[in-house]
Amino acid sequence: MVKPLSRNQMAWRAAQDLEEGMVVNLGMGMPVLAASYAPEGREIIFQSENGIVGAGPEANEDERDPDLVDASSRFVTLAAGASLIESAASFAMIRGGHIDVTMLGGFEVASNGDLANWDMQVPNKGQLVGGAMDLAVGAGEVRVIMQHQTKDGSPRLLNVCRLPLTAPACVTRIYTDLAVVDVKENGFLVQEMLHGMTEEELQARSEASLSFSANLKPLATPDI
Amino acid sequence: MIDKRVSSVDEAIHGLFDGATLMVSGFGGAGVPVELIKALDRSKITDLNIVINAVRFLEMHAPGLFQDHRVKSLVCSAFRGRDRDPSHYERQWQAGELAIDLSPQGSFSERIRAGGAGIPAFFTPTAAGTQLAEGKEVREFNGRQCILETAIKGDFAFLRAAEADRFGNLRFRGTQSNFGPIMAMASKVAVVEVASFSDKPLEADQIHLSGVFIDRILVASETGV
Numbered sequence: 001m002v003k004p005l006s007r008n009q010m011a012w013r014a015a016q017d018l019e020e021g022m023v024v025n026l027g028m029g030m031p032v033l034a035a036s037y038a039p040e041g042r043e044i045i046f047q048s049e050n051g052i053v054g055a056g057p058e059a060n061e062d063e064r065d066p067d068l069v070d071a072s073s074r075f076v077t078l079a080a081g082a083s084l085i086e087s088a089a090s091f092a093m094i095r096g097g098h099i100d101v102t103m104l105g106g107f108e109v110a111s112n113g114d115l116a117n118w119d120m121q122v123p124n125k126g127q128l129v130g131g132a133m134d135l136a137v138g139a140g141e142v143r144v145i146m147q148h149q150t151k152d153g154s155p156r157l158l159n160v161c162r163l164p165l166t167a168p169a170c171v172t173r174i175y176t177d178l179a180v181v182d183v184k185e186n187g188f189l190v191q192e193m194l195h196g197m198t199e200e201e202l203q204a205r206s207e208a209s210l211s212f213s214a215n216l217k218p219l220a221t222p223d224i
Numbered sequence: 225m226i227d228k229r230v231s232s233v234d235e236a237i238h239g240l241f242d243g244a245t246l247m248v249s250g251f252g253g254a255g256v257p258v259e260l261i262k263a264l265d266r267s268k269i270t271d272l273n274i275v276i277n278a279v280r281f282l283e284m285h286a287p288g289l290f291q292d293h294r295v296k297s298l299v300c301s302a303f304r305g306r307d308r309d310p311s312h313y314e315r316q317w318q319a320g321e322l323a324i325d326l327s328p329q330g331s332f333s334e335r336i337r338a339g340g341a342g343i344p345a346f347f348t349p350t351a352a353g354t355q356l357a358e359g360k361e362v363r364e365f366n367g368r369q370c371i372l373e374t375a376i377k378g379d380f381a382f383l384r385a386a387e388a389d390r391f392g393n394l395r396f397r398g399t400q401s402n403f404g405p406i407m408a409m410a411s412k413v414a415v416v417e418v419a420s421f422s423d424k425p426l427e428a429d430q431i432h433l434s435g436v437f438i439d440r441i442l443v444a445s446e447t448g449v
Contacts, residue, residue, distance in 0.1 A: 048399075049329065049330075050251040050252060050254075050399050050402055051251075051399045051401060051402055052399060065398055066253055066254065067254045067255070067386070067397040067398030067399065067400050068254065068397075068398035068399055069251070069252035069253060069254050069398075069399055070252070070399075071252075072252075073251075073252030073253065084396075084398065084399060084401070085401075086401040086402060086403070086404070086405045086406065087251075087277075087329070087333040087401075087402050087403050087406065088333045088334060088336070088337040088405075088406050090333075091329065091330030091333050091334060094330060095330055095348070095349070095350065119355075124310045124314065124318065125304055125305070125310060125314060126279075126303035126304040126305065126310075126313075126314045126317055126324070127303055127304060127324075127326050128301070128302040128303060128304040129301050129302070129326055129327070129328050129329070129356065130301055130302055130328075130329050131301075131328065131329040131330060132328070133328035133330075133331075133350050133351050133354065133356070134328050134329060134330030134331070134350045137349045137350050137352070138330075138349075138350070164354065164355045165353060165354045165355070166354065167351075167352075167353065167354065168352075168353040168354075
């Protein structure tokens with residue numbers, strides 16, 4: 001079996017698709033890692049839904065400001081051109097169509113683009129929804145970064161989501177540790193796959209039926 | 225002469241009553257009105273309906289609220305506690321003692337904004353087709369399913385800002401503002417704790433929230449968190 005991508009490599013691959021001038025919102029976990037792997041020389045505006053437009057890298061220990069945190073509650077810095085806004089304005093920006101791309105974590109994606117990423121239904125624990133539902137309906141594109149399978153080997157690319165939905169038919173692209181998969185009108189279309197892996201092997205790790213691009217490329221990342 | 229300052233934290237929360245709806249601002253430690261929350265903890269006020277984005281900040285600064293079963297309902301976007309084991313308030317919710325109105329964060333904010341802006345309800349695409357749409361009116365606009373969300377108003381709001389003048393005009397630092405302006409606008413009595421007080425009126429074009437929305441100012445310590 002070929003070696004799956006690390007979390008950093010998945011974040012790196014997702015970051016390569018961020019373009020000059022885009023306004024991007026990154027979810028907790030692997031998505032926020034992507035900010036540090038954006039290609040050099042591209043100016044990208046990172047929006048954080050608690051009120052930062054133009055978030056910079058995480059603050060060093062000696063430059064932490066308790067009044068300046070991002071949506072993942074991390075102490076952050078501000079990038080050039082940043083502005084700070086209150087919550088209703090931030091979600092007006094999100095819902096109103098002013099965010100080009102959101103990259104979110106995911107539990108499951110269905111072949112019609114349905115996303116489940118907020119409620120794992122953990123027994124005895126309450127729910128947390130945060131801004132995921134607003135981002136999923138409001139951003140120009142919803143891209144998901146997630147492992148191809150769960151820890152116990154269940155598929156996450158499904159015919160129909162089993163967990164509660166975040167939003168119906170919203171996902172456009174998925175970055176997994178094995179492949180880059182687009183969501184098209186007739187289902188999943190694999191654009192990139194790890195070198196040394198076969199189409200049958202990838203299909204065996206997915207519940208929904210996969211199509212493969214005529215221009216299928218190897219999923220290559222630096223060793224990070 | 226207008227001067228909205230109060231001389232003690234007890235005066236700041238005076239009049240908050242059993243059964244009140246209280247809005248509490250703050251996100252990730254920024255803009256959390258810690259001194260006001262601690263004063264609430266020390267009080268005996270009970271049967272509260274609390275509107276707060278992340279419930280864990282309440283338990284962090286006012287553990288007595290849940291220990292003494294003084295909260296009857298919550299409106300929030302993040303109810304889940306941080307630890308793997310259920311928190312005190314998650315157990316109360318499971319026992320049916322605590323009612324939860326879970327809103328997506330943007331709908332949470334917009335419901336509060338609407339409350340302060342005189343809009344009783346609005347349609348939004350957020351949460352349409354999900355579990356959080358259950359029981360809500362659905363209508364299609366421009367080919368898109370939307371759900372009806374209702375406004376939220378408060379009897380009191382607690383927020384934190386960097387600086388105030390005697391009129392209640394506010395300036396915020398960093399990501400401090402978050403839910404503060406909308407909660408102040410949506411509540412009958414808006415109480416702000418500030419790190420510093422300006423003896424001179426703030427420059428009109430440097431004000432983040434008009435003092436019209438603020439009723440009381442508590443000049444608190446420099447470090448609220």
